[in-house]
Amino acid sequence: NVSTVDAKTSHVTHIFPGLVNIAAFVPSLSASKAALSAGFTTSLVIPLGYGNEICDRETLDQARANISASSAYGNYALSVAASPTNSKTLEEELQTDVKSLFIPFDQGNVATQVSVVAAHFASWPVDKPIVTNAKGSDLASVLLVASLNNRSVHISDVQNREDLMLIKLSKAKQLKVTCDVSVYTLFFTRDQFGAGVKALPTADDQAFIWQNLEVIDAFTVNGPPFYVSVELGEKGSPWSGVEESLPLLLTAVAEGRLTLRDVQERLHDNPIRIFGLPEQAHTQVEVVVNRSSIFPKRGKYWSPICSKPVKGAVHRVVLHGQTVFLDGAFIAVPNGKDISAAAVSHAP
Amino acid sequence: NVSTVDAKTSHVTHIFPGLVNIAAFVPSLSASKAALSAGFTTSLVIPLGYGNEICDRETLDQARANISASSAYGNYALSVAASPTNSKTLEEELQTDVKSLFIPFDQGNVATQVSVVAAHFASWPVDKPIVTNAKGSDLASVLLVASLNNRSVHISDVQNREDLMLIKLSKAKQLKVTCDVSVYTLFFTRDQFGAGVKALPTADDQAFIWQNLEVIDAFTVNGPPFYVSVELGEKGSPWSGVEESLPLLLTAVAEGRLTLRDVQERLHDNPIRIFGLPEQAHTQVEVVVNRSSIFPKRGKYWSPICSKPVKGAVHRVVLHGQTVFLDGAFIAVPNGKDISAAAVSHAP
Ligand SMILES: [Zn+2]
Ligand SMILES: [Zn+2]
Ligand SMILES: [Zn+2]
Ligand SMILES: [Zn+2]
Ligand SMILES: [Zn+2]
Ligand SMILES: [Zn+2]
Ligand SMILES: [Zn+2]
Numbered sequence: 085n086v087s088t089v090d091a092k093t094s095h096v097t098h099i100f101p102g103l104v105n106i107a108a109f110v111p112s113l114s115a116s117k118a119a120l121s122a123g124f125t126t127s128l129v130i131p132l133g134y135g136n137e138i139c140d141r142e143t144l145d146q147a148r149a150n151i152s153a154s155s156a157y158g159n160y161a162l163s164v165a166a167s168p169t170n171s172k173t174l175e176e177e178l179q180t181d182v183k184s185l186f187i188p189f190d191q192g193n194v195a196t197q198v199s200v201v202a203a204h205f206a207s208w209p210v211d212k213p214i215v216t217n218a219k220g221s222d223l224a225s226v227l228l229v230a231s232l233n234n235r236s237v238h239i240s241d242v243q244n245r246e247d248l249m250l251i252k253l254s255k256a257k258q259l260k261v262t263c264d265v266s267v268y269t270l271f272f273t274r275d276q277f278g279a280g281v282k283a284l285p286t287a288d289d290q291a292f293i294w295q296n297l298e299v300i301d302a303f304t305v306n307g308p309p310f311y312v313s314v315e316l317g318e319k320g321s322p323w324s325g326v327e328e329s330l331p332l333l334l335t336a337v338a339e340g341r342l343t344l345r346d347v348q349e350r351l352h353d354n355p356i357r358i359f360g361l362p363e364q365a366h367t368q369v370e371v372v373v374n375r376s377s378i379f380p381k382r383g384k385y386w387s388p389i390c391s392k393p394v395k396g397a398v399h400r401v402v403l404h405g406q407t408v409f410l411d412g413a414f415i416a417v418p419n420g421k422d423i424s425a426a427a428v429s430h431a432p
Numbered sequence: 433n434v435s436t437v438d439a440k441t442s443h444v445t446h447i448f449p450g451l452v453n454i455a456a457f458v459p460s461l462s463a464s465k466a467a468l469s470a471g472f473t474t475s476l477v478i479p480l481g482y483g484n485e486i487c488d489r490e491t492l493d494q495a496r497a498n499i500s501a502s503s504a505y506g507n508y509a510l511s512v513a514a515s516p517t518n519s520k521t522l523e524e525e526l527q528t529d530v531k532s533l534f535i536p537f538d539q540g541n542v543a544t545q546v547s548v549v550a551a552h553f554a555s556w557p558v559d560k561p562i563v564t565n566a567k568g569s570d571l572a573s574v575l576l577v578a579s580l581n582n583r584s585v586h587i588s589d590v591q592n593r594e595d596l597m598l599i600k601l602s603k604a605k606q607l608k609v610t611c612d613v614s615v616y617t618l619f620f621t622r623d624q625f626g627a628g629v630k631a632l633p634t635a636d637d638q639a640f641i642w643q644n645l646e647v648i649d650a651f652t653v654n655g656p657p658f659y660v661s662v663e664l665g666e667k668g669s670p671w672s673g674v675e676e677s678l679p680l681l682l683t684a685v686a687e688g689r690l691t692l693r694d695v696q697e698r699l700h701d702n703p704i705r706i707f708g709l710p711e712q713a714h715t716q717v718e719v720v721v722n723r724s725s726i727f728p729k730r731g732k733y734w735s736p737i738c739s740k741p742v743k744g745a746v747h748r749v750v751l752h753g754q755t756v757f758l759d760g761a762f763i764a765v766p767n768g769k770d771i772s773a774a775a776v777s778h779a780p
């Protein structure tokens with residue numbers, strides 16, 4: 085459905101397949117109306133967020149129950165977080181029940197040692213993805229372990245020049261590494277809100293990321309929208325980051341910084357392939373490109389682009405043949421499925 | 433010449449082949465009388481020390497002239513230091529004229545980026561060793577680059593648990609990595625002189641190193657003897673570290689913590705193999721083991737073991753069939769050769 089002249093024409097509508105957010109930050113909201121309205125028909129939930137952690141059977145079942153209770157509108161998948169102690173206790177049944185293993189690193193936290201990473205690489209099934217948010221020295225260690233084990237690894241939430249350089253170098257040497265950046269990392273910088281927001285990149289790092297877009301396999305929503313609002317003392321909404329994503333990306337398309345194909349590759353094609361996700365039949369996201377509008381203010385909630393001009397918007401979302409969102413109105417019943425255990429092999 | 437009952441008997445003398453210090457710290461002293469008297473018949477000079485740097489043709493020729501002027505008593509080899517800018521300027525003739533490429537990392541200095549490391553790995557000849565003192569995140573990056581390039585690398589001056597763990601893990605996965613620790617790292621700790629000496633390991637790190645001695649390929653003199661005396665405000669001698677090495681190691685042999693074979697492997701066999709050094713004919717170091725003595729005080733100079741009991745000493749050094757040191761007396765003429773360009777392949 086993608087025309088090759090997309091980036092050059094000023095056509096008004098374009099149809100994407102259902103988009104995938106491979107780093108959904110808050111479990112209970114990831115399959116929400118907000119995500120679906122924003123074009124994300126599939127969400128992979130990070131098993132470690134603000135006050136959430138999925139690290140064993142009990143916490144996995146609890147997260148599943150939470151999503152279920154909050155009514156899943158889109159498809160979702162859960163993953164499990166590696167800990168220093170659980171490499172031996174993630175039994176096969178649990179491994180089967182989740183999409184991936186997430187190896188978490190908090191910046192400034194030296195707890196996840198390389199021996200722990202190595203233990204998880206040794207015990208995690210080769211056909212299931214391993215994801216990490218490792219940065220700096222931790223990233224080098226994880227890439228080393230992946231290289232030594234000849235395993236693939238996905239690096240989530242790349243934020244700076246050095247980390248992207250390391251990934252670029254590894255890709256050039258045929259290491260099976262993929263990576264994503266959050267949409268906020270692409271469009272906002274640390275200093276633009278006048279407060280030195282740590283959750284955002286420096287202007288220099290951001291420029292390097294744009295210069296090396298071919299190294300970036302996926303765009304995500306991830307944690308920055310949440311952390312930026314926390315750092316600025318603003319009130320984020322359940323829609324934070326999700327609903328800004330396509331308008332920001334489509335504005336970049338209108339400005340010639342991205343093509344529609346760039347967006348589809350990073351919000352659908354590559355996520356589907358990297359995570360072995362099932363294709364969603366009769367599912368599409370109809371967007372308007374190159375038409376200026378003002379991003380709406382959502383009540384008392386803050387957004388970095390509220391009341392600002394954007395050049396693109398979601399017009400319609402169709403899920404399994406049913407229109408679920410049209411011209412700002414949500415008209416669906418909960419119909420999301422847990423696809424954690426589904427694994428489909430797509431040729432690269 | 434090594435008897436298998438060495439470690440168990442209390443025999444008085446033992447004969448080592450000529451020992452190799454693969455990390456000699458001060459160029460002008462590395463082939464000195466002191467080194468030879470201490471049993472080191474070959475010294476590989478680190479091209480970056482206290483006020484010294486060999487990074488191009490000019491500085492290489494200058495270092496060579498300095499050693500020559502100071503009269504070389506033992507064999508020596510020079511290496512060249514990688515810099516962010518010299519990966520393209522180390523022409524073939526210079527590569528041939530040095531023993532190895534040394535990629536330096538100062539702790540707290542983030543200057544040597546992974547892209548620089550990668551550039552040097554890409555341009556340095558595959559049959560010449562690459563050595564680095566990388567630690568922490570830099571070490572992980574260097575090991576990653578080595579792994580991605582399927583190249584061997586030698587890690588010099590390992591000082592802590594995490595770094596040794598990373599090397600151990602890499603070895604277990606068949607990465608061609610070797611490493612050394614300095615003799616001072618084995619025998620002195622950060623806190624034992626009451627001053628938090630940064631050039632020495634913590635007791636915990638030191639214990640881990642001893643527990644993983646099979647991962648350590650070589651012992652060296654290196655920088656700690658110099659830096660310890662500087663940090664303590666003591667006056668080190670030209671013999672610092674060199675003359676303490678065998679007495680410290682032989683005391684550990686007497687105490688059953690090491691075998692004579694452990695020492696020979698790490699001060700001769702492995703260095704010869706890793707660095708492709710020529711064997712020295714009719715060259716040997718005769719030591720006394722298991723006989724207590726007091727380590728001498730050398731005039732105004734400080735040593736961490738001066739006036740303390742040790743259980744081993746160098747009795748005689750024979751170089752090319754000539755006794756050059758006997759019972760404390762040095763009786764040689766300068767006869768050291770520059771073996772920088774010599775490359776001999778020894779079967780592992
Ligand atoms: Zn189109
Ligand atoms: Zn699709
Ligand atoms: Zn359907
Ligand atoms: Zn409409
Ligand atoms: Zn013996
Ligand atoms: Zn030999
Ligand atoms: Zn000879």
Ligand SMILES: [Zn+2]
Binds near residue numbers: 747
């Ligand atoms: Zn004698």
